[in-house]
Amino acid sequence: MQRKKIAVIGIGSFGKLFVQYLFEDGHEVIAIDKDPVIIDSIKDSVTIAVALDATDEHALISQGIADVDYAVIALADDFETSIICAESLKKCGVKNIYARYQTPLQMKVLELLGIKDLFNPEERAARSMAETFSFSGMRSSFLLSDDYSVVEVTVPKRYINKTIAEADLRHKYNINVITIKRPITNKESKRASDSKGEKILGIPHGNTLLREDDVVVLFGSQSDITRFLES
CATH class of the missing domain: 3.40.50.720 (NAD(P)-binding Rossmann-like Domain)
Structure with a gap:
């Protein structure tokens, strides 16, 4: 940076x-x-x-x-x-x-x-929160502009155990997978509240397998992301 x-x-x-x-x-x-x-x-x-x-x-x-x-x-x-x-x-x-x-x-x-x-930070925060409530599986949304945003979405059931290449979101919906957040458990933690976390997988490859409870971070236009979430 x-x-x-x-x-x-x-x-x-x-x-x-x-x-x-x-x-x-x-x-x-x-x-x-x-x-x-x-x-x-x-x-x-x-x-x-x-x-x-x-x-x-x-x-x-x-x-x-x-x-x-x-x-x-x-x-x-x-x-x-x-x-x-x-x-x-x-x-x-x-x-x-x-x-x-x-x-x-x-x-x-x-x-x-x-x-x-x-x-307008209030407008962006309100729109992001509204989108979070509107679509099941959405964890968060960050508006980059009026047209484009980055969203975090729990992997839809139809893509569980499929690779990114098989999901083919780039060609089907014109959206890109930026990274994946995967739940992890730290067995050495003494407190249960500290035992669960997330691992960032970095830039995913086409053969990266999407697992249940994975959170995919997506980039695309508002209309294309909405189309993906509503499908």
Whole structure:
């Protein structure tokens, strides 16, 4: 993994988790929020934590904002600040700007400002949960875009004891098997709760046999995955 320099502006509930995950993954993370109390609470979980007004172009420049690989505007409740911040980031020369939106109107406004990478974490979480409830066997769903997603599905009964080549999901449904999660039992564990886990099989081959209780991780378009789940 290539280490990136990422600035996250707006450390709310989403932003706090986001910067922590980025930092744990080894990235250089600059956390920015106007509230000193929030910044103090996150300082040990990021590379740099700074309290400043994200609408102040000079303040952003002082933190080397022009040198970041990505800037993420994660503000949730102050859309006016998001707009001004987006404009300031563009003036500072930041090339890759991701911005959070909450309504279709906000999305349109950001698009008019030239911000192409937009996200709505609440919408994605809601859609993923709805899909999990809608299809039996689905363990989780991660939306990569409005058109494509990665899903985890317990192997359907019709594919148990068949190889990936025999299942032929690539040609039948135009979806790819990324990997397989296989349940394992650790007999040396003293507690029953610690004895069960999962093993990632890596990149599977065509002769990999699908077993009962295996979880297949699939990538494809929303429509193709839905077609597979409904068949």
